[in-house]
Amino acid sequence: MNAIILAWDYAIPQAGAAGTSMSADTLMDDEAFNSFYQRTARPLWAYLARVSGSGSLADDLLQESYLRFLCALNRGQDEESRRRYLFRIASNLLRDHWRRPVAAALEDVPESAAPDARHSERIDSQSVLGPALAQMKPRERQLLWLAYAEGSTHREIAEITGLGVASIRLLLFRARKKMARVLRQRALATGRNK
Amino acid sequence: MKYFCSYQEKLVSELRQGRPHEMWDETLRSHIARCRSCNDLLLVSEALQQDRSEMVKSAQVASPGTLWWQAQVRMRNGAMQRVTRPIALVEKFALASLISVLLAGFAWKRSELLGWLMGVAAPSAHPAALAAPSLIDGWATLLMAAGLGTVAIFAGLAVYLLREKE
Numbered sequence: 001m002n003a004i005i006l007a008w009d010y011a012i013p014q015a016g017a018a019g020t021s022m023s024a025d026t027l028m029d030d031e032a033f034n035s036f037y038q039r040t041a042r043p044l045w046a047y048l049a050r051v052s053g054s055g056s057l058a059d060d061l062l063q064e065s066y067l068r069f070l071c072a073l074n075r076g077q078d079e080e081s082r083r084r085y086l087f088r089i090a091s092n093l094l095r096d097h098w099r100r101p102v103a104a105a106l107e108d109v110p111e112s113a114a115p116d117a118r119h120s121e122r123i124d125s126q127s128v129l130g131p132a133l134a135q136m137k138p139r140e141r142q143l144l145w146l147a148y149a150e151g152s153t154h155r156e157i158a159e160i161t162g163l164g165v166a167s168i169r170l171l172l173f174r175a176r177k178k179m180a181r182v183l184r185q186r187a188l189a190t191g192r193n194k
Numbered sequence: 195m196k197y198f199c200s201y202q203e204k205l206v207s208e209l210r211q212g213r214p215h216e217m218w219d220e221t222l223r224s225h226i227a228r229c230r231s232c233n234d235l236l237l238v239s240e241a242l243q244q245d246r247s248e249m250v251k252s253a254q255v256a257s258p259g260t261l262w263w264q265a266q267v268r269m270r271n272g273a274m275q276r277v278t279r280p281i282a283l284v285e286k287f288a289l290a291s292l293i294s295v296l297l298a299g300f301a302w303k304r305s306e307l308l309g310w311l312m313g314v315a316a317p318s319a320h321p322a323a324l325a326a327p328s329l330i331d332g333w334a335t336l337l338m339a340a341g342l343g344t345v346a347i348f349a350g351l352a353v354y355l356l357r358e359k360e
Contacts, residue, residue, distance in 0.1 A: 030258075030259070030262050033258060033262055034258045034259075034262075037258035037261070038258070041253070041255040041258070042249075042250040042253040042255060043246070043250055045249075045253040045255055046246055046249035046250050046253060049249065049253075050245070050249065059255075059256070062255060062256070063256055063261060063264075066258075066261045066265070067261065067264055067265050067268060070261070070262070070265035070269075071265055071268055071269055071272065129241050129242070129244075129245040130245075132241075133245075144238065144242060145242065145246075148209075148238055148239040148242040148243065149242040149243060149245065149246035150246075151209075151210055169198075173198075176234050176235060176238050177234055179234075179238045179241075180233070180234035180237050180238050183237055183238070183241060184237075
């Protein structure tokens with residue numbers, strides 16, 4: 001068995017790397033990945049959970065995002081570029097997820113497309129914002145989250161989502177207006193109930 | 195339609211710094227009270243930032259070690275696929291060549307081959323067909339074609355490997 005592994009190691013430099021740290025030629029060792037993961041995993045999960053409306057889907061997409069990130073990592077990227085790259089992978093996975101059941105663009109996905117009620121409840125119970133966000137389209141949630149929760153600039157959002165900067169400005173303006181209206185309505189309704 | 199207010203840049207900067215409202219510029223604060231667009235921006239930003247911090251605190255994510263290990267396995271499988279891809283391609287090409295040579299040989303020497311087969315089936319009716327000297331020539335041609343096919347396969351493989359190396 002060892003002989004076979006050695007033979008593959010000779011043919012494929014990375015073949016024997018499983019369970020050990022990566023070779024000198026690779027881009028991120030397990031320690032660097034650990035610290036990058038600690039800094040980015042929770043914000044990325046929050047982004048995925050809020051945009052998709054499902055905690056379990058966010059768990060799956062988070063894992064797949066990091067796997068793709070590690071397999072496709074490029075040389076010469078700083079921390080911020082890596083973070084944007086990771087969010088881009090996650091956004092593409094989200095888009096693919098929305099496209100899978102019906103061939104629709106992200107803009108056409110209905111507001112109610114929150115597949116996992118059990119996990120949505122888990123998220124929503126933590127904050128009053130959940131029900132308000134549930135009334136927004138996934139694309140609106142995505143833009144609002146990136147702009148105001150993550151504090152990304154329009155250019156960074158363009159890099160992550162693949163949209164044009166001018167479109168982002170307009171979409172964000174509309175989404176913000178809609179979100180503010182929903183939040184005010186909810187605040188009024190809560191006030192009346194009290 | 196007006197999408198932006200001139201104060202929004204200043205407001206965004208204050209929001210990013212995270213200072214309390216009391217420390218903001220008085221003109222900005224009085225503007226926000228009057229401007230609907232800036233008011234929307236403030237309301238949405240603060241709600242989302244608060245939600246983010248709650249979500250980040252409560253998030254339960256998988257262990258990075260498991261992900262690291264899974265990525266290594268995926269990369270290893272990918273590398274193995276890359277190595278075995280040329281072999282699979284050559285196998286397919288060789289099979290296709292063999293089938294082509296056999297079909298071409300059959301089409302070329304069809305009448306002799308059918309005659310020989312009928313001779314085998316009923317030797318008394320076609321005694322001459324069994325000898326079939328022309329068929330022997332046909333087999334020689336077939337062998338030569340197969341040899342040429344083999345050379346072509348190896349040449350194709352050599353070209354492919356050279357291009358891969360480049």
